[in-house]
Amino acid sequence: MSDARDALGRSGGVGPTELLDEERELVARAVAGDKGALEDVVRRVQDPLYRLALRMTWRPADAEDAAQEILIRVVTGLATWRAEARLLTWAYRIGVNHLLNLKRRTPQETAGLSLDALGEGLLEGLADTGFAGPDAELLAREVRLTCTQAMLQCLERGERVAYVLGEVFELPSREAAWVLDISPAAYRKRLERTRTRLRTFMDATCGLANPAAPCRCARRVAPAVASGRVDPRRPALATHPVSPGGRDLARASAQMGRLHDAATVLRSHPDYAAPRARSEAVLGLLGSGRFPLLADGGSA
Template sequence: MESTLENLVQQAKEGSREALESLVQGIQDRIYGLALRMLGYPADAEDAAQEILIKVVTRLESFRQESAFTTWVYRIAANHLLTTRKRLAENQAVSFEDYEALLGMAVASEWPESVPEAERSLVVKEVMLSCTHGMLLGLDRPQRITFILSEIFDISSQQGACILDITPAAYRKRLSRARDRIRTFMLKNCGAVNAENPCHCEQVAPFAIQTHAMDPKNLLFTGHRRRDDGGRLSMAYLEELDSLQRMAALFKNHPDYTAPETCLANLKELVRSRRIGIFEGLH
């Protein structure tokens, strides 16, 4: 995969529009997936992904193969996501303490008749996905991106340190703090980590609908474009894992989200319009 991308980079540098478009297509999903987990809302993630893709293609000439191309791309994406203005979900995010208080209000209730039984499992899964996204937003941006890179994208401490331009020791320390914050919260509250805990997605789901915190006709995450559904974890499997492994498994179990079609379409239009000087020599 990496060698294919670097071949496309070389062809794009030589002026191939087709190679540039293929290159964007090859990296857009991972950029969008990172943006979605950092910003928490699909529309904001789409905007950020397009901004990052434009930075990548306009800086392509500066890629000197001193690192893997994907590392270079992640570095551009990380810098953008760490410095971009706060978006909708971040402005609505709450601390872990406030989050715990909110979950304590989500008492078990009956499903509204408006939600057919066949659709309820999707709503329960949406609660799980929304909750883990909410936990990510409870971290500050540096801890959040470190946790996402390592726990969800399986990036090593060495590569992660290169992406964030910090030492491996500093990266591991930041990752440890992020893990501790999320693990402490989940060990105390999450029923998927410990069945004796008070919060269970099956109980929160009908409460979320009744209080209009969630719209069953507009599910942000379970209704999202994806290559892979995720959501295959069973309680039997989780019971075989220790608490840290369970926590990581729940985050990795998210669907493999794909970027909206407009990401590539908008960039293609920009390339073909030649409104940016770097695109003028493409053929």
Template sequence: MIRLDPVHVEAARQGDRAALDALVRAAERPVYNLAIRMLAHPADAEDATQEILIKIIANLGSLRDIEAAGGWAMRIACRHLVGARKSGRVESMRMSFTGFAADLEQGLSEPGASEPYDAETRLAIEEVKVGCTLAMLTCLSRDLRIAYLLGDVFELSDREAASVLEIAPAAYRQRLRRSRAAVTAFVKDTCGNVSAKAACRCEKRIAAAEEAGRISRSRSRFGLSPSGPTTVPGLRAQVRRLEEGRRAAALLRSNPDFSCDVAELVLQTIETNPIRPDGKL
């Protein structure tokens, strides 16, 4: 998931600033995409991404196999997000699947007849979907959440994911089964994108989300583009064509590839605290 050029790694360890810049920029996006799915809040994810990138750069000197730098960086990211990172704003709400389902049942309202085809409303619908699916994952413990993300969202193999999490493959498979069962049961009962029988629909949540300040039509919290979102009927058709057990993962994988501007902050930090030849700050 994180790909770091061994040539850049070795050059950065020798103090090459351009190589260091390249490593930070190569790791920034995948780290942020993992962080935002773990923490469900853009600002928390940006803070965590900055912390992780600095850890990666500060520990380059301890890396033994530069050919495996990407996997090593992923281990640092996962270790930080699971064990070291303080609770984020969404995590602090301590939601359970039962409580979240009850919350989603409140404030459902039908949009106007023309709204689902309006570009601004499509963006609002996507904003609701992204926020909801990210918040849903925080109902899982961090250990189960990271297992689900690596296996069903980022599609690492059991062996790859177990290596990243530094656990036995059998232990990883058990965590993935538990997290997958919980997420699948929740979306099957609750999410109208997955099940026609479920009451909740993203377009029905727009008014409540606006009232609660969770979305704003003038600005996307998640950096979404007005031209990016697909139509809700199109997404539902795609998801519902899949086998029931694969629908939850497809819904979560429909979220965009998020981006941030953390690299510049990290590089400024490194500028004031130069990296030594051994890879330490």
């Protein structure tokens, strides 16, 4: 289930109008100083915002930093929310603006890595046989998760976020266009261009998207460990905590196994949870008086 659909599901299955009315009441209480309401707002948006940051920044540590900054901007700007979109959609817009303008670059961005170069590296580094050592299945999944993250990093940021919103989070095009502040037609054109690039790359390379393609995760484990891209003692993504009730690694992998296409492979990450210490730190900062009162309309 996508993050956007998660937000609706947690509301008890109500329709968009009822959800907005409920969110208006919640935000009004948070802005008025209701600590419990503010904590509820944070709980609703923290994990989806972290997952957005993770897909854009690649590494959990960088995603934690970015998501914390975005969360501060969201909660200090609550008084500016006018319910023109759902609360999570509005939070995505704040997050996207922050992530598109990050000065810190991912390793792939710094190196100028392209999909063509990534594909060549994957095929040149294939082992003759699948990894058979300890935790073989876990490490093969870590390779898959790391590799799909690397694919996204080969895209220009505007293409990357368009793909993540539309294909990974499955936002409707009108909603995703609002997040990006572009027309729905422009968004659909950008998404289709990016979708075609990734589909072409994966059909030619990835055995998960196309069984006839040469690359296999199990054959990438040994090279990935040798190069340091995967730490067999501490897999960063395969053992990452997930949201309560969210998809774990096994469920995400099972969903991917039923379909063979690029979008399903890139979508099939677990529902990663944001580190709770970060959100608690944000709430602590808000209570410290270091930020303007919510009722004064913090800047988003």
